[in-house]
Amino acid sequence: MCKDMEVKICLIGMGNVGTCFLQLLKEKRDDIRDNFNFNCKLVAIFEHDGALINNDGIDLDNLLEDYSNLRKNQYWKSNVKAQGNISTLDIDICIETTPTNPNTGEPALTHITEALSNNIDVISSNKAPFYLQYKRIKNLAEKMNCLVKFEATVASCVPALSIKESLIGNTISRIRAILNGTNNYILSRMTAEGVSFSVALKEAQELGYAETDPSLDINGYDSAGKLVILSNELFGWSKSIEDVKIKGITKITPHALELAKLDGYVIKHLAIAEENNLIVEPRLVKRDSPLNIQGTLNLIELRTKYAGSIILMGKGAGGFEAASAILNDLISIAKQRRDTNRNLR
Amino acid sequence: MIYLEVKLPDIPGSLIELIRPVSQFGGNIYGVLHHHDKKMNNMIPVDIWFELSEELTELSLENIKKVLIEKNIQLIKISVGSKNKILTFILTGHVFDTDITDTIKRLDSKKIKVLELHAKFTEVKEISSVMMKVEFPEDMTKFELIQEIEKICKEKNLFLIRS
Numbered sequence: 325m326c327k328d329m330e331v332k333i334c335l336i337g338m339g340n341v342g343t344c345f346l347q348l349l350k351e352k353r354d355d356i357r358d359n360f361n362f363n364c365k366l367v368a369i370f371e372h373d374g375a376l377i378n379n380d381g382i383d384l385d386n387l388l389e390d391y392s393n394l395r396k397n398q399y400w401k402s403n404v405k406a407q408g409n410i411s412t413l414d415i416d417i418c419i420e421t422t423p424t425n426p427n428t429g430e431p432a433l434t435h436i437t438e439a440l441s442n443n444i445d446v447i448s449s450n451k452a453p454f455y456l457q458y459k460r461i462k463n464l465a466e467k468m469n470c471l472v473k474f475e476a477t478v479a480s481c482v483p484a485l486s487i488k489e490s491l492i493g494n495t496i497s498r499i500r501a502i503l504n505g506t507n508n509y510i511l512s513r514m515t516a517e518g519v520s521f522s523v524a525l526k527e528a529q530e531l532g533y534a535e536t537d538p539s540l541d542i543n544g545y546d547s548a549g550k551l552v553i554l555s556n557e558l559f560g561w562s563k564s565i566e567d568v569k570i571k572g573i574t575k576i577t578p579h580a581l582e583l584a585k586l587d588g589y590v591i592k593h594l595a596i597a598e599e600n601n602l603i604v605e606p607r608l609v610k611r612d613s614p615l616n617i618q619g620t621l622n623l624i625e626l627r628t629k630y631a632g633s634i635i636l637m638g639k640g641a642g643g644f645e646a647a648s649a650i651l652n653d654l655i656s657i658a659k660q661r662r663d664t665n666r667n668l669r
Numbered sequence: 670m671i672y673l674e675v676k677l678p679d680i681p682g683s684l685i686e687l688i689r690p691v692s693q694f695g696g697n698i699y700g701v702l703h704h705h706d707k708k709m710n711n712m713i714p715v716d717i718w719f720e721l722s723e724e725l726t727e728l729s730l731e732n733i734k735k736v737l738i739e740k741n742i743q744l745i746k747i748s749v750g751s752k753n754k755i756l757t758f759i760l761t762g763h764v765f766d767t768d769i770t771d772t773i774k775r776l777d778s779k780k781i782k783v784l785e786l787h788a789k790f791t792e793v794k795e796i797s798s799v800m801m802k803v804e805f806p807e808d809m810t811k812f813e814l815i816q817e818i819e820k821i822c823k824e825k826n827l828f829l830i831r832s
Contacts, residue, residue: 497727575828579789580759583800584830586787587757591830608757608832632724 329361331658332415334368336406336435337422338394341449341476342369344643345419345650350384352651362658367415369394370406372422377401379414406435411442417657419650420448426540426549429453433461440464440472445661447653449476449646455549459562471660473653478550479503479622481645482638485557486652487626495629496558499597503550505620505640506534506541507573507593511581511606512618515590518578533620543572544604547595551604554624555597563602571605584608590616670699671719671730674745675737676712684715690736691719694729714745754805755784756814758831760822761798765790767825769799779817780806 335342349364357363365381371394376382378399387393394400410418418439424432429452436453439446441464448454453461454474465472478484479501502508506528513524525542528534540546548568555561573593584591589608592615596603609615614635617623622640625633639645673691677683684701691698696719704714721729730747737744760772765788773783782804790797805814815831822829 571828575761576830577761577796577798579798580761580830583759583787583789583798587800587802589757589832591759606830608759608830627724629728632722 329662330363330365331417331654332365332367333417333419333654334370334406334410334413334415335366335419335421336370336410337420338369338371338391339421339423340643341646341650342419342421343391344647345421346384347388348644348647348651350388353384356655360655360658361662364654368413370404370409374400374402375404375406375409377404377413407431407438410435410438410444413444415444416661417445417447417654419654420446420450421646421650422450424450424452426452426545429456433457436461436472437464440468440470443468443470445471445657446473447650447657448472448474449650450474451477451546451549451553454556455552455565458552458556458564462562471657473657474553475653476646476649478554479624479636479638479640480642481648482622482624482636482640483649483652484554484624484636486656487634487636488558491626491628491634494631496626497598497629498627499551499555499558499595499624500615500627501551501554501595501622501624502592502615502617503547503554503595503622503624503640504541504544504593505622506538507544507547508617508622509533509620510542511573511576511591511593514576514578515581515585518582520578521574521576542574544570544593547593548602548604551595551597551602554595555602558626559597561600568602568604573606576606585611588612592616670749671696671721671726672746672748673717673719673733674747675715675717676743676745677715679708679711679713686740687715687717687737687742690733690740691717693736694721694732695725696721696729696733712743754807755802756805756811756832757800757802758818758829759798759800760827760829762796762825762827763794764788764797764799764827765793767827772821772825775821776803776817780809781814781817 367379368375368377376394376397376399420432420435422432432450433453436446436448454477461472475485509528510524525534548565548570552563552565556563576591581591588611590611591606592609594607621637623637625635627633698719700718702716707714783801784804785802786799788799818829
């Protein structure tokens with residue numbers, strides 16, 4: 325890739341993650357050019373009610389000055405959907421950050437498959453397409469000789485998926501992880517204060533750590549989805565969320581937590597992948613275990629054959645956290661394309 | 670705990686050939702027992718038991734076995750000891766109303782011994798919790814133990830939280 329090479333991208337979904345990504349892209353564009361020798365040209369932004377498409381490149385400075393500029397821009401077209409239009413764009417990478425249905429994976433799944441089918445590399449922060457249709461997406465990417473990256477789907481900015489590259493000389497035999505900050509916050513508060521589940525949940529909602537409808541978190545579905553993606557990537561499996569044995573945290577009582585304390589335990593909501601099994605359930609964990617993290621943090625413990633445990637920990641949610649993971653994926657794709665001499669468009 | 674049973678030639682220095690690799694790969698030796706009374710063809714059965722770091726047990730044990738085989742030491746039996754045969758778990762739900770004695774008896778009928786039991790409850794009819802520490806037999810896997818406990822939980826609508 326020469327100094328003047330351009331990587332042309334489109335962004336689908338300008339919500340919190342999408343907006344943070346654009347801010348980060350603006351902030352880091354000089355670094356990217358200087359350190360990785362490419363310029364990133366944003367060609368299109370799709371929103372639910374229209375699209376901004378400019379093949380000469382969208383002016384990020386103007387757009388980020390005032391988000392209402394998106395729909396005031398001369399290139400804005402109302403009622404244009406991403407679906408059916410991705411193939412018409414002259415782009416290298418499609419970045420997908422739309423709000424997505426957790427049970428169907430739509431509309432992200434359609435966007436991803438449409439991009440791949442048209443020989444466009446994909447980056448997504450959406451979990452659902454990958455815990456529902458992992459094999460299909462990977463097979464399509466392989467067939468089309470495309471790259472698909474989704475680091476932000478598991479523990480956000482924590483390099484849970486890309487760690488695989490750093491451990492290619494080792495063998496991972498087990499994953500134990502805390503993948504849902506909401507649940508970990510609730511259990512941390514119940515343990516520390518002896519409050520009931522409902523009180524801790526209400527507190528989490530007031531602080532913005534839990535959704536108004538927290539069912540996907542507290543019933544374990546969110547953790548299960550992330551575990552599927554993590555284990556598929558690290559173990560080379562092709563599982564879906566239906567393969568996970570899931571138990572939530574709603575039946576944990578202050579009494580149970582008190583009993584656990586008696587024997588030096590705490591209760592943590594763990595996601596475990598081992599011996600071809602996927603489990604999400606509350607487990608007793610020794611108080612001095614590295615798994616005993618507090619608050620909304622995420623943690624991933626990899627048991628390896630040649631180096632014992634390796635632990636990754638960090639913030640598992642947040643706009644800029646996810647955006648930084650997306651930018652990592654973007655740089656990684658550009659570097660891979662340069663290394664394999666596949667020309668960008 | 671790892672229990673290793675080998676046969677060593679009854680000559681000076683043979684024991685150190687056994688102990689060195691165990692120590693070299695992180696084994697914390699708890700005991701060595703010579704069975705001189707069972708000596709045959711100048712070979713003595715020797716038992717050694719030691720602990721390995723949990724995280725590296727598999728790798729260390731493989732390395733120890735490899736070195737012992739290279740040294741022509743005859744391995745008779747290797748087993749992982751009772752440390753892995755104890756499980757702590759909590760049951761939440763109508764633990765007493767569904768007859769805790771029956772739960773313990775049913776575990777006992779499968780040779781699962783309840784070593785400790787702690788309880789928290791307000792009223793018998795209310796949701797309560799018990800924590801049990803159980804020892805399960807050598808020939809039962811942890812998976813089989815969990816299955817036995819889950820069977821009872823399903824029938825009595827109890828929620829299991831295990832270590």
